[in-house]
Amino acid sequence: MSFPVQAAVEGIGHGGGGWIPLVHAAEVDRAAPIPVPVTAAGLPWALVRLDGEIAALYDVCPHRRVPLSAGKVAPGPSGEVLECGYHGWSYDRAGACARIPALGENLVPRGMGSVAVLRTSVAGGLVWGAAGDESDPLPTIGADDVFLHSERLALGVAALDDTLGASVVDGAIRAGHDDRGALRYAVRAVGDHSTEVFPIVTAARRTGEAHDWAARLAPLPIHEPSRLPSGDTE
Ligand code: FES
Secondary structure, eight states, rough: HHHHHHHHTTTIIIIIIOOOEEEEEHHHHHHSSEEEEETTTTEEEEEEETEEEEEEESSTTTOOOGGGGGGGEEETTTTTEOOOOTTTOOOOOOOOOEEEEEGTOHHHHHHTTTOEEEEEEETTEEEEESOOTTOOOOOOOOOOOEOOOOOSSSSHHHHHHHHHHEEEEEEEEEEEEETEEEEEEEEEEEEEEEEEEEEEEEEGGGHHHHHHHHHHHSSSBOOOOOOSSOOOOO
């Protein structure tokens, strides 16, 4: 990757290496063996389960720069790989190029064609990603917390927090209070002016709280999802 992209990767989680919510894990499993494309801080990622673990690979094939999310899971030389749909270059969970069909089996020059990855973890049914320190703790998620389907909004993170009257309580988790009561959500910056918001409700009061969230989000500007990241300057 070029320096601007590397710097942006390191800025995932607002420079602190914190964890950000990417997608519901169930979506990754529903889409299998095709990856789920996710944009975080202007960069595209392909999320896919390889050998039982969800991996987040930078969604640009180093060969001809097509999205890896257009590829699929395939058996590799030593475990499952994400195979590019164009010429079959294949990548393992760590982003290392494991196969280049034109070179034959086991003939990938060391370090050739590797892609960046995010560390991933699943908590509360969400896949979380981080680019920072191994020791960064995941946000605290209660046993009774349920993350609703996410919504893509045409608002930056700060504008969203201002609009909902919420503030940071734990990494990507926000909390606030409005005339419907207490509210909490997890948020990811998609680009400078768009966010993915994951409303949090309590299992025992899910229906009522989901109704409150629908009313809160209805007046906000919905963003049409785009495959093209605004901040990818590579
Ligand atoms: S573009 Fe991915 S293998 Fe050629």
